[in-house]
Amino acid sequence: MAGYVSEAVIRRLPGYYRHLKELESEGVMQISSQGMGERMKLTASQIRQDINCFGGFGRQGYGYNVTELREHIGRILGIDRMHRMIIMGAGNIGRAVALSDSFPANGFQVIALFDTDPQKFGSTIGSSPVKDLESIEAFLAVQSVDIAVLAVPTATAQAVANRLWDNGIRAIWNFAPVDLKHPRETTVVNVHLEEGLEILSFKMKHKNNA
Amino acid sequence: MAGYVSEAVIRRLPGYYRHLKELESEGVMQISSQGMGERMKLTASQIRQDINCFGGFGRQGYGYNVTELREHIGRILGIDRMHRMIIMGAGNIGRAVALSDSFPANGFQVIALFDTDPQKFGSTIGSSPVKDLESIEAFLAVQSVDIAVLAVPTATAQAVANRLWDNGIRAIWNFAPVDLKHPRETTVVNVHLEEGLEILSFKMKHKNNA
Incomplete structure (x- = not known):
């Protein structure tokens, strides 16, 4: 192109x-x-x-x-090749992404999730293990990861993103409703779900006076 | 405005x-x-x-x-008022939407989910009941609903949407990766999640030759 x-x-x-x-x-x-x-x-x-x-x-x-x-x-x-993904946060959103069929069908493969809840450590979601967030640096030192999905609470999103960048992650798919500060060489695509709902509300309200 | x-x-x-x-x-x-x-x-x-x-x-x-x-x-x-929502499909996405804190915090309240799996009927997700999709017409006849979240499999999305419109729903937040045909007076906002991931892939690939 x-x-x-x-x-x-x-x-x-x-x-x-x-x-x-x-x-x-x-x-x-x-x-x-x-x-x-x-x-x-x-x-x-x-x-x-x-x-x-x-x-x-x-x-x-x-x-x-x-x-x-x-x-x-x-x-x-760039979807003619596989992308290896990790998911930060094994809550509702992280779970939904991990369990989706449509991402692996397009070559986006989840290899692990990371969370802070010890009760989740060692469990699997779909076929991916849930690991301790504190092990992320060790994990990234030996694993090749293309994309991190950020599905952690808003309050910790920036801090988790910083750890990812510091350890070589160059692309984040961000579900936290926050505009991440990020290094120039990295790529962030936001999915701000509540914004979609607000735009739907706007369009409903203004439908008849357009 | x-x-x-x-x-x-x-x-x-x-x-x-x-x-x-x-x-x-x-x-x-x-x-x-x-x-x-x-x-x-x-x-x-x-x-x-x-x-x-x-x-x-x-x-x-x-x-x-x-x-x-x-x-x-x-x-x-239009978010200075409450919106009553139903969720079509109690799978991973429907579940994640139902369990989110951020939607009710902005006045978007889930009142029920609908699914085709009898094992799910009568259960609750968060505080919302899961009902039989076949009861949707009866439900809409007596309940006021502002928005339907469409989180059903792609193959059935259009058919489910048609039933919603035929029963007075005027706004759909669509998670199925399909462009719904819809009546002029209705509003559809799409959340095509895999498209976000594909755009992330594109931006990663073209980062250095921009």
């Missing part, structure tokens, strides 16, 4: 990937920009523009080869 | 609300657009522009009254 890609296009990439996977599972082998646009509620010209951004694909009058485009977007997203 | 507000501004509203709540809890009573900008990683002029959008507030040389602005944004978001 050459040059600058806007945040809006980046945010649409996973949607392309998902729709192309659905098309594959429906046995669809090629699709026009028009057809793709109808699925994604975008115009055909917007689709062509996006896909040009991804490096150009498709031929005039033929459209896109579904599998080729899906694989291409998978490579752009 | 008068006139058109862009999607980008709407998406920032919950962040304003969260930061103002934090400021209140720190005992801060007023804050300049500069100070607010530093917290939110926006420029002072962007902050002033956003807040003007919300209906104008603050005085030259004084800044913003933290509590007034927080309450004002809460009203815009």
